[in-house]
Amino acid sequence: MDQIVNVDEFQELAKQALPKMYFDFYNGGAEDQHTLKENVEAFRRIMFRPRVLVDVSKIDMSTRIFGFPISAPIMIAPTAMHKLAHPEGEIATAKAAAACNTIMIVSFMSTCTIEEVASSCNAVRFLQIYVYKRRDVTAQIVKRAENAGFKAIVLTVDVPRLGRREADIKNKMISPQLKNFEGLVSTEVRPNEGSGVEAFASSTLDASLSWKDIEWLRSITKLPILVKGLLTREDALMAVEAGVDGIVVSNHGARQLDYSPATITVLEEVVHVVRGRIPVLLDGGVRRGTDVFKALALGAQAVLIGRPIVYGLAAKGEDGVKKVIEMLKNEFEITMALSGCPTIDDITRNHVRTENERLHSLL
Numbered sequence: 001m002d003q004i005v006n007v008d009e010f011q012e013l014a015k016q017a018l019p020k021m022y023f024d025f026y027n028g029g030a031e032d033q034h035t036l037k038e039n040v041e042a043f044r045r046i047m048f049r050p051r052v053l054v055d056v057s058k059i060d061m062s063t064r065i066f067g068f069p070i071s072a073p074i075m076i077a078p079t080a081m082h083k084l085a086h087p088e089g090e091i092a093t094a095k096a097a098a099a100c101n102t103i104m105i106v107s108f109m110s111t112c113t114i115e116e117v118a119s120s121c122n123a124v125r126f127l128q129i130y131v132y133k134r135r136d137v138t139a140q141i142v143k144r145a146e147n148a149g150f151k152a153i154v155l156t157v158d159v160p161r162l163g164r165r166e167a168d169i170k171n172k173m174i175s176p177q178l179k180n181f182e183g184l185v186s187t188e189v190r191p192n193e194g195s196g197v198e199a200f201a202s203s204t205l206d207a208s209l210s211w212k213d214i215e216w217l218r219s220i221t222k223l224p225i226l227v228k229g230l231l232t233r234e235d236a237l238m239a240v241e242a243g244v245d246g247i248v249v250s251n252h253g254a255r256q257l258d259y260s261p262a263t264i265t266v267l268e269e270v271v272h273v274v275r276g277r278i279p280v281l282l283d284g285g286v287r288r289g290t291d292v293f294k295a296l297a298l299g300a301q302a303v304l305i306g307r308p309i310v311y312g313l314a315a316k317g318e319d320g321v322k323k324v325i326e327m328l329k330n331e332f333e334i335t336m337a338l339s340g341c342p343t344i345d346d347i348t349r350n351h352v353r354t355e356n357e358r359l360h361s362l363l
């Protein structure tokens, strides 16, 4: 693993390790995959305004998310079905999260059960949920997560229907049986045509979900509630008004609505209207420590990492996930040092220049 020097290199290793159907599922975005490229490219258009002659002999990357101390503002995004990537599945990912002292958001579509993940290690875990037409199923899973010591619920709000992932349609992607749902719903779909994941999603997801349902979610859990999948100031305001505890600016890793904006380009408009009332997190296209820094400079409290975690898992199991997190942390640390920011609180809006600002300066 010493030969691996950045997280992108895990993508090719994952491709070699996985059957094509599974690699395509993890790797793919919706339709033309325009947003998939943009999520990464938009970070590259942001430049630094580094400060010098600041004492950076000690760098402290640590921060707190909902009161939980983590070693750096880098968390694990919810991604479905880790056992398709590695036999130990979400347990390996959770152990890596614990070793790196960060938070893992476990997917509603996990292949290990909530209880298995909880008893495997002491990682701080949040549970991501989808709301099914059968609300009782979602409610039971939330209750089990609460009982198993999960610390927050992350409601994904950008999947009233599954985006068109053309690779999955071509491959007739199989949706496996998920242990969490045993005795509740059959998740196994082997489609004659199209994507099994899409077929499963359309039969289960409640597309009528709306802001008033935050109240329903509040009525079934005492845990903090984050909404994941907002991209506009209008929805950010709705979220604050609905009384949620946090927001994840996300386009679902570009797997839902193609030509949605790159997340980093809309972060500021969300942060601006939220006015510090609740934490704002971001995911989508974070591949470098410099990206983490840029997101924090534009107002995020932390970032979530999706595909690189799965690629690390596929290539090298728990050690691969650890390596992905450690590489991002190392890159973030040197970015802080070279920008003149010894602590997270020292990172400000003035440390970056966005593409808009550059264009403006030309007028």
Ligand SMILES: Cc1cc2nc3c(=O)[nH]c(=O)nc-3n(C[C@H](O)[C@H](O)[C@H](O)COP(=O)(O)O)c2cc1C
Binding pocket: 025, 026, 027, 039, 077, 078, 079, 080, 107, 108, 109, 128, 156, 228, 250, 251, 252, 253, 254, 255, 283, 284, 285, 286, 304, 305, 306, 307, 308, 310
């Ligand atoms: C293979 C895969 C599975 C995903 N599964 C879920 C999921 O179950 N629930 C969810 O809210 N988001 C899911 N996402 C979206 C991620 O949580 C996250 O928003 C996205 O991956 C971040 O972008 P990145 O992959 O560029 O880091 C998934 C993404 C991928 C790539």
Ligand SMILES: CCCCCCC(=O)C(=O)O
Binding pocket: 080, 109, 130, 162, 197, 200, 201, 204, 205, 252, 255
């Ligand atoms: C019931 C919904 C299936 C969603 C599959 C997992 C997911 O979110 C993804 O992006 O893939």
